[in-house]
Amino acid sequence: MEENEILAWIAQSVKACPSVPIGVGDDMAAVRLEPRTGTGTNLALLKMDQALDQVHFDLRQHTPCAAGRKAVNRCLSDCAAMACIPAAILIAVALPRTADMTMMRELFKGCQAAAAAFNCPIVGGDTAIWDQRLAITVAAMGLSDQPVRRSGARAGDALCVTGKLGGSILGRHMDFTPRINLAHRLAGALNIHAMMDISDGLAMDLPRLMAASKTGASIDGSWVPIHEDAQLLARRDHQSALYHALCDGEDYELLFAVDFDDARQLVLFDRDVPISIIGRVTAAHDELVLVDDHGQIQSWPKGGWEYKGDGRQ
Amino acid sequence: MEENEILAWIAQSVKACPSVPIGVGDDMAAVRLEPRTGTGTNLALLKMDQALDQVHFDLRQHTPCAAGRKAVNRCLSDCAAMACIPAAILIAVALPRTADMTMMRELFKGCQAAAAAFNCPIVGGDTAIWDQRLAITVAAMGLSDQPVRRSGARAGDALCVTGKLGGSILGRHMDFTPRINLAHRLAGALNIHAMMDISDGLAMDLPRLMAASKTGASIDGSWVPIHEDAQLLARRDHQSALYHALCDGEDYELLFAVDFDDARQLVLFDRDVPISIIGRVTAAHDELVLVDDHGQIQSWPKGGWEYKGDGRQ
Numbered sequence: 001m002e003e004n005e006i007l008a009w010i011a012q013s014v015k016a017c018p019s020v021p022i023g024v025g026d027d028m029a030a031v032r033l034e035p036r037t038g039t040g041t042n043l044a045l046l047k048m049d050q051a052l053d054q055v056h057f058d059l060r061q062h063t064p065c066a067a068g069r070k071a072v073n074r075c076l077s078d079c080a081a082m083a084c085i086p087a088a089i090l091i092a093v094a095l096p097r098t099a100d101m102t103m104m105r106e107l108f109k110g111c112q113a114a115a116a117a118f119n120c121p122i123v124g125g126d127t128a129i130w131d132q133r134l135a136i137t138v139a140a141m142g143l144s145d146q147p148v149r150r151s152g153a154r155a156g157d158a159l160c161v162t163g164k165l166g167g168s169i170l171g172r173h174m175d176f177t178p179r180i181n182l183a184h185r186l187a188g189a190l191n192i193h194a195m196m197d198i199s200d201g202l203a204m205d206l207p208r209l210m211a212a213s214k215t216g217a218s219i220d221g222s223w224v225p226i227h228e229d230a231q232l233l234a235r236r237d238h239q240s241a242l243y244h245a246l247c248d249g250e251d252y253e254l255l256f257a258v259d260f261d262d263a264r265q266l267v268l269f270d271r272d273v274p275i276s277i278i279g280r281v282t283a284a285h286d287e288l289v290l291v292d293d294h295g296q297i298q299s300w301p302k303g304g305w306e307y308k309g310d311g312r313q
Numbered sequence: 314m315e316e317n318e319i320l321a322w323i324a325q326s327v328k329a330c331p332s333v334p335i336g337v338g339d340d341m342a343a344v345r346l347e348p349r350t351g352t353g354t355n356l357a358l359l360k361m362d363q364a365l366d367q368v369h370f371d372l373r374q375h376t377p378c379a380a381g382r383k384a385v386n387r388c389l390s391d392c393a394a395m396a397c398i399p400a401a402i403l404i405a406v407a408l409p410r411t412a413d414m415t416m417m418r419e420l421f422k423g424c425q426a427a428a429a430a431f432n433c434p435i436v437g438g439d440t441a442i443w444d445q446r447l448a449i450t451v452a453a454m455g456l457s458d459q460p461v462r463r464s465g466a467r468a469g470d471a472l473c474v475t476g477k478l479g480g481s482i483l484g485r486h487m488d489f490t491p492r493i494n495l496a497h498r499l500a501g502a503l504n505i506h507a508m509m510d511i512s513d514g515l516a517m518d519l520p521r522l523m524a525a526s527k528t529g530a531s532i533d534g535s536w537v538p539i540h541e542d543a544q545l546l547a548r549r550d551h552q553s554a555l556y557h558a559l560c561d562g563e564d565y566e567l568l569f570a571v572d573f574d575d576a577r578q579l580v581l582f583d584r585d586v587p588i589s590i591i592g593r594v595t596a597a598h599d600e601l602v603l604v605d606d607h608g609q610i611q612s613w614p615k616g617g618w619e620y621k622g623d624g625r626q
Contacts, residue, residue: 017434029436031401048403090361121330123342132445139452
């Protein structure tokens with residue numbers, strides 16, 4: 001059973017509903033708050049994400065605090081993807097029977113630090129104890145009148161990513177900054193046609209953006225910003241650094257489509273986070289092209305991070 | 314580690330926030346949607362609940378469909394407790410590695426049937442696979458301008474419950490109707506001062522309502538509506554049927570406080586669901602009194618359903 005298979009089945013099983021302008025298949029769902037009329041915010045953006053022990057973190061090497069922080073940050077990264085303001089967080093924990101109040105406190109400290117960094121209140125949740133491993137589930141509500149969807153990319157747009165990709169497994173996957181502030185600044189300065197966060201790797205996530213926008217893409221491999229961690233992994237396992245940048249996942253950077261002229265102004269947009277043009281949106285629906293250093297067309301890598309359970313490390 | 318201990322610690326750890334008029338400690342949290350002004354609904358009610366295999370259901374005897382239905386209904390029961398309209402459901406599942414698409418489909422069918430019964434759209438969620446047991450986490454967003462809180466009970470009020478209590482373990486805990494429609498009718502017809510749903514048993518939940526309202530209560534044991542299932546269990550294990558009605562939990566009925574005069578009109582309020590006056594709110598903060606058939610004062614039972622993991626059945 002593959003994640004994409006499950007997602008596809010769920011997407012076609014859920015009925016369309018007039019109060020839900022954005023349903024399954026984007027980074028967050030949107031629920032209309034005022035079907036009649038109103039002056040305030042009229043969309044609630046909703047998202048839920050799990051972080052499971054020995055899948056998304058590993059308590060044998062990570063602290064409960066780091067696990068809690070990651071669980072919340074994963075959800076906040078989706079708020080960045082929609083460029084919405086996180087307004088509330090809920091946290092459910094299924095605690096192993098060996099858990100004590102110290103572990104619970106540490107876990108919650110991590111959750112709170114992550115939420116507080118974006119002034120997002122933790123408003124509730126649920127705790128239960130079982131004889132299985134720790135599961136942390138986080139739901140986020142964001143508010144926005146104009147969330148940025150996955151579906152607005154147009155042929156000719158530039159495709160851009162924030163930060164550098166690959167090798168997050170060396171540590172960044174546990175400790176990253178959701179790009180909320182950057183997303184708001186980008187959405188305020190430019191007309192972003194489509195955006196998502198890169199959680200499963202560009203190799204798996206770019207096809208999702210393209211499918212939602214009914215477009216294709218041509219990516220120049222030499223333009224993909226490769227993280228030093230990807231270089232390091234490449235030296236160890238003899239995969240290419242580009243392969244790691246495309247397939248490793250858990251980058252939690254933003255992938256977005258804008259007019260090419262807008263994209264050109266982004267080189268110095270942020271002092272700390274580089275923004276790179278990595279290619280172009282094309283009209284060929286679902287066709288993904290990867291061009292290498294020598295101008296040769298390569299097949300799009302099949303990799304990307306799927307929920308495989310153990311063996312993550 | 315006890316549930317109440319965890320809850321108390323979380324409640325005091327979460328900072329007050331002006332955009333969160335109802336935080337941790339009620340059936341749902343409320344988040345203000347329009348801090349300035351507005352004509353539409355101005356509160357989003359949020360809740361998250363877990364249903365874990367061999368804690369809240371048991372796949373060795375229950376179908377995935379029944380598990381999914383229960384997981385969603387538990388959350389909808391909280392919407393009833395606040396008398397709000399369920400507007401969106403999110404579902405996260407951590408699937409055991411042995412799960413296949415058939416199980417996933419069955420599970421989702423149960424979720425969908427429960428949500429559809431109240432016209433509540435399922436708007437998103439998350440799936441992951443691990444080598445542990447099935448965990449289903451459900452988040453609900455409800456909408457209301459005037460949610461009914463736990464904190465409004467006044468000395469002299471009648472305390473009422475819907476339905477009959479006890480013995481849910483014989484089957485009702487897997488298949489119950491969240492009292493959403495009844496809650497809306499009650500809230501439309503009466504001024505309900507305080508309300509909650511009975512999920513952990515009256516023995517544990519009544520003290521929570523009283524603590525929130527800073528009152529006490531006097532309950533007449535002979536007025537507590539005892540379910541036939543509680544009678545059946547009592548014959549088996551020689552506990553009293555009243556003990557089962559107070560302590561078994563997972564009734565998912567409503568407990569509420571109203572003016573005594575209003576309460577008297579409730580006898581025939583609903584054709585299908587009996588409503589019973591079980592006692593009175595008293596001014597003695599946190600003091601709970603149980604009066605038996607002979608007018609003798611009994612100590613309040615210490616029982617109630619806590620998350621103990623295995624051995625639930």
